[in-house]
Structure formats: C-alpha cells, structure tokens
Amino acid sequence: MVVIEEGRGRLFTDPDPDRAREFFRKKSRKMTNKLMSLKKATEEFVHDGDYLAIGGFGANRTPIAACHEIVRQGRKNMGFAGHTSTHDFQILAASEAFNRVDIAYVVGLEARGLSQCARKYMQSGKVEVCEWTNYGLSARLKAAAMGVPYIPTRNMLGTDTFKYSGGKIAECPFTGKRLMLQPALYPDISVIHVHEADIYGNARIRGIMISDDDLARASKRVIITTERLIPNKEIRRDPTSTVIPFYLVDAVCEVLYGAYPGTMPYEYFSDEEHIQEWLRVQDDPVEFQEFLNRNIYDCPDHYEYIQRNGGIHRITELRQKELLLHKEVESGRL
Amino acid sequence: MADYNIIEIMICVAARELEDGATVGVGTGAPCAAAMLAQRTHSPNLVIMFEAGGVDPQLPEMPISVGDTRTFYKAVMASSMCDIMETCCRGFVDYTFLGGAQIDMYGNLNSTIIGADHSKPKVRFPGSGGANDFASFCWRMLVMIVQDTRRFVEKVDFITTPGWLEGGDSRAKSGLPLDAGPYRIITNMGVMDFERESKRMRVISTNPGYSFEEIQLNCGFELLRAPDITETKPPTEEELRILREEVDPYKYVLGR
Numbered sequence: 036m037v038v039i040e041e042g043r044g045r046l047f048t049d050p051d052p053d054r055a056r057e058f059f060r061k062k063s064r065k066m067t068n069k070l071m072s073l074k075k076a077t078e079e080f081v082h083d084g085d086y087l088a089i090g091g092f093g094a095n096r097t098p099i100a101a102c103h104e105i106v107r108q109g110r111k112n113m114g115f116a117g118h119t120s121t122h123d124f125q126i127l128a129a130s131e132a133f134n135r136v137d138i139a140y141v142v143g144l145e146a147r148g149l150s151q152c153a154r155k156y157m158q159s160g161k162v163e164v165c166e167w168t169n170y171g172l173s174a175r176l177k178a179a180a181m182g183v184p185y186i187p188t189r190n191m192l193g194t195d196t197f198k199y200s201g202g203k204i205a206e207c208p209f210t211g212k213r214l215m216l217q218p219a220l221y222p223d224i225s226v227i228h229v230h231e232a233d234i235y236g237n238a239r240i241r242g243i244m245i246s247d248d249d250l251a252r253a254s255k256r257v258i259i260t261t262e263r264l265i266p267n268k269e270i271r272r273d274p275t276s277t278v279i280p281f282y283l284v285d286a287v288c289e290v291l292y293g294a295y296p297g298t299m300p301y302e303y304f305s306d307e308e309h310i311q312e313w314l315r316v317q318d319d320p321v322e323f324q325e326f327l328n329r330n331i332y333d334c335p336d337h338y339e340y341i342q343r344n345g346g347i348h349r350i351t352e353l354r355q356k357e358l359l360l361h362k363e364v365e366s367g368r369l
Numbered sequence: 370m371a372d373y374n375i376i377e378i379m380i381c382v383a384a385r386e387l388e389d390g391a392t393v394g395v396g397t398g399a400p401c402a403a404a405m406l407a408q409r410t411h412s413p414n415l416v417i418m419f420e421a422g423g424v425d426p427q428l429p430e431m432p433i434s435v436g437d438t439r440t441f442y443k444a445v446m447a448s449s450m451c452d453i454m455e456t457c458c459r460g461f462v463d464y465t466f467l468g469g470a471q472i473d474m475y476g477n478l479n480s481t482i483i484g485a486d487h488s489k490p491k492v493r494f495p496g497s498g499g500a501n502d503f504a505s506f507c508w509r510m511l512v513m514i515v516q517d518t519r520r521f522v523e524k525v526d527f528i529t530t531p532g533w534l535e536g537g538d539s540r541a542k543s544g545l546p547l548d549a550g551p552y553r554i555i556t557n558m559g560v561m562d563f564e565r566e567s568k569r570m571r572v573i574s575t576n577p578g579y580s581f582e583e584i585q586l587n588c589g590f591e592l593l594r595a596p597d598i599t600e601t602k603p604p605t606e607e608e609l610r611i612l613r614e615e616v617d618p619y620k621y622v623l624g625r
Contacts, residue, residue: 092421092436092450119421119436119498143495145434146397146621160489166481169420170454170502177451189458190505193543194477195528196497199487204544213544243422243441244449300438307433357438359429 036208042200044165047114047135048086050184050218058255062282069287070234073260073336076286077104080256081224086114087133088176088220088254090227092245093145094122094297094305098228098260100290100337106130107331116222117141118172118246122297122310125150125317128157129327135163137220139172147310151317166199167191173246175220179253187214225254227279228293230302232261236284237270237277242300244278251279260290262302292350295341304357309344373604375557376623377612378576379513380406381604383466383555386511392416393464394457394503396435398622399513400466405431405616410608418462420499422448431621435499454499457506458546465507467500468514471525474570474590476512476532476551476563478504479525487527500530505545509552516556521588533568540568558584560601561592569593574601 049055071079081087087105091097102123115133117124119140127133129152142153156162167175170190178186191197192204192215203216227247232238238259240247251257259279264287270277292299296306296313316326334340341350355361373381376399383403387393389412395401401417405428408415416425421436426444434440441447456462469478480500484491504510510532514520532551534540541547554561554570558579561570571593572581577600585592604612617623 093434095421095434095436095438117496121434138496140495140498142493147433149495154493157493158490164488166496168497168501169450169499173450173454189544189546190454190502192505192545193528193531193534193540194501196481196501196530215544242438243436243447245421245436246450248449249451298434298437305433305437
C-alpha cells in the first residue's frame with residue numbers, strides 16, 4: 036500500500052496490535068469480585084501520564100463522578116481522547132490533568148456555550164494537540180477493538196483536520212481510491228458509566244451506545260461506574276442485554292447518579308442550571324477556585340457533591356424532566 | 370407581512386430545502402430546529418439522525434446535546450457513532466446541516482482555530498466534532514450562517530470541514546465520496562448555491578429587504594451571480610407559529 040500523505044500530528048498511543056496482544060495476554064480472565072470504591076479504583080488503575088478515555092458523549096452518560104475523583108487525586112500529565120468531550124473536558128482542564136489531547140470536539144458544551152477555562156488552557160501552548168473527528172476517533176477505537184493497526188475511512192480527506200492529525204492517506208489496493216487510514220487507539224485506561232453491572236463487570240447500557248462497546252474493548256484497563264449493581268444471576272438470565280463482558284473490566288464501582296450533572300438516559304436529565312453555573316464562575320479565577328473547592332476538592336465523594344447542589348430534591352426534579360413528566364406536572368395533562 | 374428575526378428566516382428557508390422522505394444528519398441548535406419545522410410542515414416523513422446514535426426520533430422538544438435522551442425519544446433505533454457515520458458513508462443520508470466560525474467561496478468551513486499557529490492558537494474553537502464526517506459523507510451539505518465579512522472570508526484559517534476544497538474537481542481528486550458536497554448556504558441576507566464547474570459560491574436568491582450588492586458588501590470574497598436571482602419567500606405566519614410555539618418555545622435558538 037502506497038502512502039500518499041502523512042498528517043503532522045503525533046500519535047500519543049502505540050497502534051501496534053502485537054504489543055496490545057502482549058498486554059491483553061497477561062490480563063486476568065478470572066471472574067472475580069471487582070467491586071470497590073471509586074477512590075480505590077482511581078488510585079489503583081488511573082496513573083499519572085496514562086492515556087485516558089471517558090465513555091459517553093458530551094454530558095450524556097458521562098462518568099462525572101470519576102472525573103471529579105481523578106481531579107481530587109491530582110492526576111497529571113495525562114493523554115486524553117477528546118471525543119465530544121464537554122463537561123468532562125472542562126473538569127479535567129480546570130485541574131490541568133492532561134497535557135496532550137486527541138481532539139474531535141473539546142472546549143464547547145454544545146448548545147450551552149464555551150468553557151473559558153478549557154479554552155484558556157488549550158490556548159496556553161501547554162497542551163500538545165492532534166486533530167481528528169468524532170467518527171475518526173470512533174474508527175480508531177474500532178480498529179483497536181478489532182485488534183488491527185488501522186482501518187480505512189473516507190472522512191478527513193482534503194482538509195487541515197487531516198494535516199494536523201496523526202493519520203495517513205494511502206491508495207486503496209483494490210480500487211485505486213485515496214483512503215484515510217485511522218490508526219488504532221488503545222487507551223491505557225477508560226471509565227464508562229453504565230445503567231447496570233454485576234460485581235464482575237458484566238455491564239448493560241440503555242439508549243445510544245455512542246462508542247462505548249468499542250472503547251471497552253480497545254482499552255487496556257476499564258473502570259465501570261454503574262447506577263445500580265445487579266446480581267450475576269440477572270446478567271445470565273438475559274445475556275442479550277450485556278454489552279461489556281467481565282473480562283474487559285478491572286473495577287466496578289456502584290455510583291448512583293454518577294453522571295450528574297449530566298444526563299443519564301431514562302434516569303435523570305442534565306442539571307442545566309448547575310452546568311450554567313459552572314460556565315459562569317469561570318469568568319472570575321477566585322470565584323472559580325472557590326467553586327472547585329466547594330464542589331470537588333472539599334467533597335469526599337459524589338454524594339456530598341450532589342448534596343451540596345440540591346440533593347435528592349434536585350435529582351427528583353431531574354428525573355421528572357428526563358421522563359418528560361414535568362410537562363404533565365406543569366400542564367396537568369399529557 | 371409577518372415580523373421575524375434573522376434566525377427565524379434562516380430556519381424557515383432551510384426547512385423548505387428538506388423534502389418529505391429524505392434523511393438528514395443534524396446537530397443541535399438551528400439545524401435541528403429547521404429539521405423539526407420541516408417535519409411539522411411539508412415533510413412529516415423526514416428521517417432525522419443524530420451522530421451519537423439517535424435514528425428517527427419523534428423529538429418532543431429541542432435537544433440540548435446531539436446525544437441527550439431527546440435525540441432518541443420514540444426513535445426507531447438507539448444506535449452508535451460508527452453506525453450513523455457508516456450509514457452516511459454508504460450513501461444513505463441525503464442532507465446535513467452545519468455551521469462554523471468561517472466559510473470561504475468553496476464552502477470550506479472552519480470550526481477549529483483562529484490564528485496561524487496551530488500549537489498556540491489565538492482562539493481555540495471546539496474542532497470538527499462530527500462536522501467533517503457529515504460533510505464528507507452526506508450528499509448535500511447545507512450551512513446556516515450569519516452574513517458578514519468576519520465569517521465570509523477569502524481564506525479560512527483552518528479547513529476543519531470540507532466544502533468543494535479548491536473548487537473545480539479538487540474535491541473529487543481528494544478521495545472524498547463522489548458527487549457529495551456543499552449545496553446551499555443560507556444566511557440572513559440570501560441563499561447561495563455553487564456554480565457547477567468552478568464550484569464557487571453564487572447568489573441565487575435575496576431575502577426581502579436585501580440586494581445582491583448588500584450581500585456582496587458583507588462578504589470577504591467575490592460572489593458569483595445566478596442568471597435569475599429571485600426573492601426569497603419570507604416566513605409564513607404558520608411557519609413562524611410552529612417554530613415559536615412547537616419547535617422552540619423556550620427560545621434556545623430563536624432568542625439569540
């Protein structure tokens with residue numbers, strides 16, 4: 036295969052499938068109890084310098100509790116997969132946890148606006164970046180999940196997004212067409228928030244998958260945070276619902292409301308007022324630091340954080356909103 | 370004539386481009402509002418797809434994120450990023466709706482950086498997200514963007530998302546799927562398409578109250594002129610009612 040053009044971005048992870056196989060060969064296949072606190076899981080499996088990927092999409096089914104814990108434990112010099120990373124990105128940017136990022140979408144919070152702290156950090160010159168696209172990063176995870184060094188796609192061609200990526204363009208040996216080659220992305224660690232999991236790591240997700248099936252398979256280590264722990268008997272009663280099998284998983288943490296203030300499909304909607312507060316306080320560095328202290332550094336865990344922001348009352352409102360019950364409540368009809 | 374603001378006319382004009390039975394990949398904000406308006410007027414069978422996996426939802430309200438639960442509310446499928454983008458790549462998706470910080474005469478879009486030094490940009494924007502993917506794969510790209518010389522520039526600082534690249538047959542030569550590309554640029558002042566050979570942006574209609582000259586004045590490059598420039602049909606009372614009461618009652622998009 037003839038390489039026609041190369042992106043100038045650096046690959047932050049090794050795409051070699053044989054080195055990944057060496058790692059996976061040594062990973063335990065035993066169905067052991069992996070239930071532990073998020074604090075312990077983070078201490079054990081998230082290291083300074085690791086390449087981190089976060090499951091979900093934007094502020095949807097994103098393991099925010101884990102992002103807070105990573106910040107609380109002061110992880111630094113991490114690599115990061117910015118795969119429509121919004122609220123999770125601004126949390127990690129606030130503590131400057133990463134210094135290199137594969138970017139598909141960062142800094143913004145979609146329709147909500149832009150994070151000034153994330154933007155400032157990305158404009159500081161302190162962060163090495165490599166450009167990709169949402170599908171580009173999904174395809175890279177898929178290549179890793181397939182155990183191959185790359186897969187060809189037809190996006191990114193002809194653009195600066197390609198020029199500043201770590202991809203290559205080559206001629207297709209069958210058709211002669213120019214193809215984008217997406218190098219496999221094997222994160223050192225990923226954290227994925229799910230609806231239900233057993234103590235071994237067998238996990239269920241409701242609603243859109245985004246890229247989390249491939250992400251779990253591509254990652255060397257996986258922490259699952261789950262809304263609810265369920266018995267293994269229930270997993271075995273309905274294996275069709277399992278999307279992540281236990282052998283991929285290193286730790287299982289039961290974190291009810293673990294995606295708050297983001298959305299958890301069919302459970303609770305995002306707390307838009309609180310996310311807006313996040314964006315607002317970034318205008319003033321002193322206020323922002325106090326806000327971070329109050330909501331992250333001085334909180335022992337996620338439950339205290341939720342407690343400080345309205346607790347179960349707020350969660351109840353967000354549950355109504357998620358299920359569109361607020362419309363019935365307001366109007367008295369469907 | 371009905372009273373409307375610049376966002377409302379752009380959304381109404383955009384919605385009319387989406388015919389019944391077509392498929393469209395959209396993001397949040399104005400593009401989603403246009404698709405929802407089309408569904409509630411002339412295109413009840415318009416199939417909306419979201420990049421995070423939502424397929425053909427019955428949107429109860431404007432989503433805040435392209436991955437929030439509304440994007441697969443009463444949908445036919447809750448799928449994945451790869452599935453949606455691969456569906457686009459196979460040629461199943463007719464339209465996509467995008468925006469950006471800058472656009473050039475070939476419809477190339479910048480949503481990555483302002484400035485010359487990529488490693489230390491003057492302004493960092495979010496990046497491609499799914500825009501490059503949708504624009505590469507969907508048959509027809511529509512762009513909604515406010516008309517001014519800051520946005521319509523001779524050369525974008527960074528080509529995040531492909532338009533017709535350098536014009537002519539440059540897009541086909543790049544390896545991007547054949548025959549797909551920019552189709553309509555919808556602004557507050559008019560509507561543009563692209564001249565067949567050169568692939569340069571061309572004014573095809575002017576919005577009420579605007580002339581070709583005014584559009585040119587608010588554009589940083591030379592625009593072509595279609596042989597028969599028409600006047601854009603203004604939003605109807607009914608379109609505005611649906612848009613304001615059903616599509617965006619909380620004014621997420623319209624209020625801006």
